[in-house]
Amino acid sequence: MNLIFLGPPGAGKGTQAGRVETAHGLVQLSTGDMLRAAVAAGTEIGKQAKEIMERGDLVPDxxxxxxxxxxxEEKDCANGFILDGFPRTTGQAEALDKMLEEKGLKLNAVIEIRVDDSILVDRIRTRAAETGGDRADDNEETLKKRLEVYHAQTAPLIPYYESQGKLLVVDGMSAIDDVTRDIEDKIGLATA
Structure with a gap:
């Protein structure tokens, strides 16, 4: 089972992906973690990425x-994977589709965790108050900028995957356990 988790920053994608990963034996893949691992391993593509990052440029799609x-292609992904944080643009989604097709793989579902922006702002305020603002991105201004980027660049993936019949929407404003149950139900439908 191969999944993508979509949603604005603070929607709970990482939390929910971790729960699904554990329950289904999938591997949660973060592009940031993969880039760092490729650089550390000194692979050919890792060397390319390192050079680009050292210049301060964004790593190309x-x-x-x-x-x-x-x-x-690594063994731990044999049961499937969850992409969290990728794709971020329609161009990336098209490149991902092409690569999966070349490997004879497919996406089973794209889970959109839908949350109102105002709720996300409230969550950040609460988290910042609880943690004393330990995280650099725990502030309203940073979140609002990230939400603008999400709506401009990533939200267009919603109709893209909807047109493919792969989009499954869950209410991210529910309690964490309820969101997990909703995702589990929807995954069951996608793989049935």
Missing amino acids: EVVVKIISDRI
Whole structure:
């Protein structure tokens, strides 16, 4: 089973992906973690990525897709994977589709965790108050900028995957356990 988790920053994608990973024996793949691992391993694509990052440039889509391509061939991904944080644009989604097709793989579902922006702002305020603002991104201004980027660049993935019949929407404003149950129910439908 191969999944993508979509949603705005603070929607709970990482939390929910971790729960599904444990329950289904899938591997949660974070592009940031994969980039760092490829650089640390000194792979050819890792060397390319390191050079780009050291210049302060964004790693191009084709390099990220190649890193994902290499990673999903590892044994621990035999049961499937969850992409969290990728794709972020329609161009990345198209490149991912092409790469999976070349491998004879497919996405089973794209889970959109839908949360109102105002709720996300409240969550950040609460988390910042609880943690004393330990995290650099625990502030309203940073969140609002990240939400603008999400709506401009990533939200267009919703109709993209909806047109493919792969989009499954869950209410991310429910309690964490309820969101997990809803995702589990929807995954069951997607794989039935």
